[in-house]
Amino acid sequence: MIAFILRxxxxxxxxxxxxxxxxxxxxxxxxxxxxxxxxxxxxxxxANLEAQYGLNDPLWLQIWHYLYNIxxxxxxxxxxxxxxxxxxxxxxxxxxxxxxxGILSFVSAIVLGVSLGVVAAIWHxxxxxxxxxxxxxxxxxxxxxxxxxxxxxxxTLWYRLLPGGGWSFSDPSFWIMPVIALATSYMASIARIxxxxxxxVLGSNHIRTARxxxxxxxRVIIRHALKPAMLPVISxxxxxxxxxxxxxVVIDMYFSTGGIGKAFVDSxxxxxxxxxxxxxxxxxxxxxxxxxxxxxxxAWIDPKIRY
Amino acid sequence: xxxxxxxxxxxxxxxxxAYAVQPADGETLADSQTYTYWLLxxxxxxxxxxxxxxxxxxxxxxxxxxxxxxxxxxxMVPGVAESYEVSDDQLVYTFKLRDAKxxxxxxxxxxxxxxxxxxxxxxxxxxxxAWYMELMNVKNATEIVAGDMPAEELGVxxxxxxxxxxxxxxxxxxxxSTLSHASTFPVPRAVVEEFGDNWTQPDHLVGNGAFTxxxxxxxxxxVMNKNPEYWDADNVLMETVRAVTVNDNNVALTxxxxxxxxxxxIPAGQYPRLSEQxxxxxxxxxxxxxxxxxxxxxxxxxEALKDVRVRQAMALGLNREVIVDQVLxxxxxxxxxxxxxxxxxxxxxxxxxADMSMEDRIAKAKELLAExxxxxxxxxxxxxxxxxxxxxxxxxxxAQQFWRPLGIEVELNNVExxxxxxxxxxxxxxxxxxAWCADYNEPSTFLDWFRTDGYNSGKWSNAEYDELLAExAxxxxxxxxxxxxxxxxxxxxxxxxVYHYAKVEMINPDIKGLPRENLLNTWYxxxxxxxxx
Numbered sequence: 001m002i003a004f005i006l007r008x009x010x011x012x013x014x015x016x017x018x019x020x021x022x023x024x025x026x027x028x029x030x031x032x033x034x035x036x037x038x039x040x041x042x043x044x045x046x047a048n049l050e051a052q053y054g055l056n057d058p059l060w061l062q063i064w065h066y067l068y069n070i071x072x073x074x075x076x077x078x079x080x081x082x083x084x085x086x087x088x089x090x091x092x093x094x095x096x097x098x099x100x101x102g103i104l105s106f107v108s109a110i111v112l113g114v115s116l117g118v119v120a121a122i123w124h125x126x127x128x129x130x131x132x133x134x135x136x137x138x139x140x141x142x143x144x145x146x147x148x149x150x151x152x153x154x155x156t157l158w159y160r161l162l163p164g165g166g167w168s169f170s171d172p173s174f175w176i177m178p179v180i181a182l183a184t185s186y187m188a189s190i191a192r193i194x195x196x197x198x199x200x201v202l203g204s205n206h207i208r209t210a211r212x213x214x215x216x217x218x219r220v221i222i223r224h225a226l227k228p229a230m231l232p233v234i235s236x237x238x239x240x241x242x243x244x245x246x247x248x249v250v251i252d253m254y255f256s257t258g259g260i261g262k263a264f265v266d267s268x269x270x271x272x273x274x275x276x277x278x279x280x281x282x283x284x285x286x287x288x289x290x291x292x293x294x295x296x297x298x299a300w301i302d303p304k305i306r307y
Numbered sequence: 308x309x310x311x312x313x314x315x316x317x318x319x320x321x322x323x324x325a326y327a328v329q330p331a332d333g334e335t336l337a338d339s340q341t342y343t344y345w346l347l348x349x350x351x352x353x354x355x356x357x358x359x360x361x362x363x364x365x366x367x368x369x370x371x372x373x374x375x376x377x378x379x380x381x382x383m384v385p386g387v388a389e390s391y392e393v394s395d396d397q398l399v400y401t402f403k404l405r406d407a408k409x410x411x412x413x414x415x416x417x418x419x420x421x422x423x424x425x426x427x428x429x430x431x432x433x434x435x436x437a438w439y440m441e442l443m444n445v446k447n448a449t450e451i452v453a454g455d456m457p458a459e460e461l462g463v464x465x466x467x468x469x470x471x472x473x474x475x476x477x478x479x480x481x482x483x484s485t486l487s488h489a490s491t492f493p494v495p496r497a498v499v500e501e502f503g504d505n506w507t508q509p510d511h512l513v514g515n516g517a518f519t520x521x522x523x524x525x526x527x528x529x530v531m532n533k534n535p536e537y538w539d540a541d542n543v544l545m546e547t548v549r550a551v552t553v554n555d556n557n558v559a560l561t562x563x564x565x566x567x568x569x570x571x572x573i574p575a576g577q578y579p580r581l582s583e584q585x586x587x588x589x590x591x592x593x594x595x596x597x598x599x600x601x602x603x604x605x606x607x608x609x610e611a612l613k614d615v616r617v618r619q620a621m622a623l624g625l626n627r628e629v630i631v632d633q634v635l636x637x638x639x640x641x642x643x644x645x646x647x648x649x650x651x652x653x654x655x656x657x658x659x660x661a662d663m664s665m666e667d668r669i670a671k672a673k674e675l676l677a678e679x680x681x682x683x684x685x686x687x688x689x690x691x692x693x694x695x696x697x698x699x700x701x702x703x704x705x706a707q708q709f710w711r712p713l714g715i716e717v718e719l720n721n722v723e724x725x726x727x728x729x730x731x732x733x734x735x736x737x738x739x740x741x742a743w744c745a746d747y748n749e750p751s752t753f754l755d756w757f758r759t760d761g762y763n764s765g766k767w768s769n770a771e772y773d774e775l776l777a778e779x780a781x782x783x784x785x786x787x788x789x790x791x792x793x794x795x796x797x798x799x800x801x802x803x804x805v806y807h808y809a810k811v812e813m814i815n816p817d818i819k820g821l822p823r824e825n826l827l828n829t830w831y832x833x834x835x836x837x838x839x840x
Contacts, residue, residue, distance in 0.1 A: 052433035092451030164562040253554040258527040
């Protein structure tokens with residue numbers, strides 16, 4: 001196991017390196033640049049800007065400087081579009097926000113989704129099942145860009161219960177709507193996956209044996225059914241977790257959270273090269289890390305899996 | 308003699324005090340003096356030298372103060388400058404500064420202005436607005452930006468702590484109106500040098516405006532509190548100003564309706580409904596920008612557009628009234644000139660297509676196209692490029708429909724913003740949507756665009772036009788020259804002018820002091836106050 005983890009980590013380094021180099025090249029191939037503006041800047045001003053940010057060096061040298069600064073100083077460079085801030089500062093300000101509402105959404109999506117799925121499977125084809133399936137289909141077809149403005153309309157304008165947007169770490173009323181909007185459709189998918197996998201497990205031999213032994217139903221479900229039923233859910237959760245904690249443009253846009261989801265998209269549209277690279281690396285590293293964690297969890301849940 | 312008279316008149320105007328706006332009789336002030344306004348996006352920087360955005364300028368006008376301010380009508384009134392004198396040759400301006408203080412209690416000196424202006428043009432600052440000092444015609448600005456001269460050579464000098472002398476390269480009639488722009492604001496040298504790029508953080512920022520920076524949560528909100536050190540603080544009523552970012556205009560409107568915001572833009576197409584529901588809140592006022600379809604007349608442009616008859620026909624065939632009344636619906640006006648109709652000192656030329664009926668225009672367009680050898684059987688084929696935006700798309704579709712029956716087939720080409728501007732600037736388009744906003748309230752801010760060495764993305768060039776504008780720069784009365792220049796544009800049609808902007812907003816009626824007659828929408832938080840319901 002340890003050898004497996006170490007091997008995977010060793011592969012992660014060249015993977016990230018390739019990611020950086022490819023993104024860097026692709027980014028510079030896109031038409032326009034950070035200083036392309038409606039009012040064309042005089043060539044001399046452009047030249048001054050490019051000199052300031054090192055954009056007049058050959059591409060390979062730029063990549064080299066970039067990598068050097070990351071490895072040696074852990075410095076992801078200055079933002080081209082927010083000249084008062086560095087990429088490190090931008091990520092340090094935005095990532096905790098995204099991480100907070102991402103983790104909360106992730107936990108609520110799992111708790112609600114799994115409960116809904118389990119309940120539906122246990123009382124298969126009963127009214128409980130129909131309601132649970134109804135809820136999860138309803139939640140699935142309601143995309144978050146529809147849900148977000150709807151939540152603001154109902155909870156802010158009509159009932160004046162919650163602030164319509166913004167962010168504060170000390171006031172949880174700002175967290176509620178982003179979490180609902182982000183968690184809903186994931187919850188629905190988790191419920192559906194849990195339900196069908198649970199149904200499959202409940203029909204298997206080891207469950208029949210457990211029941212035949214006279215084991216109480218709740219113990220059958222918790223001890224013997226739930227764990228194997230979670231396998232497909234976990235493989236779904238790995239990538240979902242990364243995409244949740246690295247932000248959602250829709251959530252950041254509608255609720256003005258200041259999270260990095262929107263910062264990422266903006267950086268691409270603004271050609272804010274350094275911010276774009278910084279967030280790409282963050283997302284890339286997290287994706288690699290959580291895929292590894294999922295693989296480890298797999299082995300723990302399913303004894304048949306050996307690395 | 309005349310020049311002497313002008314100088315004296317200017318000084319007289321400045322002798323009036325320029326205190327903050329005060330409540331009218333019968334108005335009761337609300338207990339809580341806060342004003343919350345909407346921003347579509349994060350404020351990118353609070354460094355006056357690096358700011359390029361309207362949103363940034365709005366905040367900077369509260370945090371800093373330049374030599375001049377604008378009043379509710381957009382007229383220049385004294386800011387840090389108490390008065391000024393102009394030399395007879397119109398090249399040297401001498402400003403007398405008042406006793407103003409930075410928010411840390413230090414005095415604001417002429418040296419702070421000189422330092423700030425030099426900083427804007429210094430290549431190491433890499434200011435995207437370095438060109439503004441060139442627009443102002445400050446001596447040696449161009450050479451310093453090019454790196455050919457040290458920044459200290461800029462035509463701005465602190466004679467003593469209270470006297471600032473500015474030298475220009477040529478007489479510039481609009482010079483004083485450039486002085487309310489954020490790029491010209493003073494900055495505190497000691498703070499800038501101590502903290503570098505981080506000097507604009509809430510813990511460090513020191514300003515000389517009516518407000519100080521309390522917090523700045525990027526992309527969420529910016530909060531400013533009244534600055535007790537401000538020279539006119541006694542007359543400032545507003546205590547707290549908040550700029551709240553909401554990236555979606557419709558959600559912002561909902562939050563306005565929920566009472567979270569005092570001012571928000573009305574999303575396209577919703578003005579008629581809202582002005583009926585809340586006539587006291589829905590406001591549409593002229594706003595100094597013009598929208599146009601620019602034709603590529605460079606070597607890379609399509610052959611058909613080089614024929615002036617084709618350009619004329621396209622301009623005639625575009626039904627601007629329908630665009631304004633049916634599509635935009637926010638009090639915008641059809642444009643038949645490049646200069647916004649409400650710009651000071653501008654009278655649009657008469658007798659153009661504005662006076663023709665739509666039927667006559669279409670008949671004329673068909674005639675011109677036939678003469679040029681085009682028509683429904685042999686259509687003109689061009690592409691119309693626009694950047695991603697709902698209203699640009701709707702307008703482009705409308706234009707396509709108006710032109711098709713005439714024999715002009717337009718292929719719509721939607722690209723993202725950076726690609727759009729990149730292609731505009733490299734003449735890689737046929738026809739492209741463009742908008743220009745006034746830098747100052749005078750026709751040359753628009754007309755300069757079409758000069759041979761202006762921004763002029765379509766590369767149209769006309770010697771007579773260039774001469775008219777050169778002449779206007781020093782003329783006693785440039786108005787007729789500007790009108791002639793517009794006549795040349797109407798004749799040559801290097802671009803089709805579509806509409807003149809309006810600022811369409813919901814404004815809380817409790818908030819007083821926002822200017823409604825300032826074409827550039829330059830507002831100052833120091834002039835605002837909130838009345839009780």
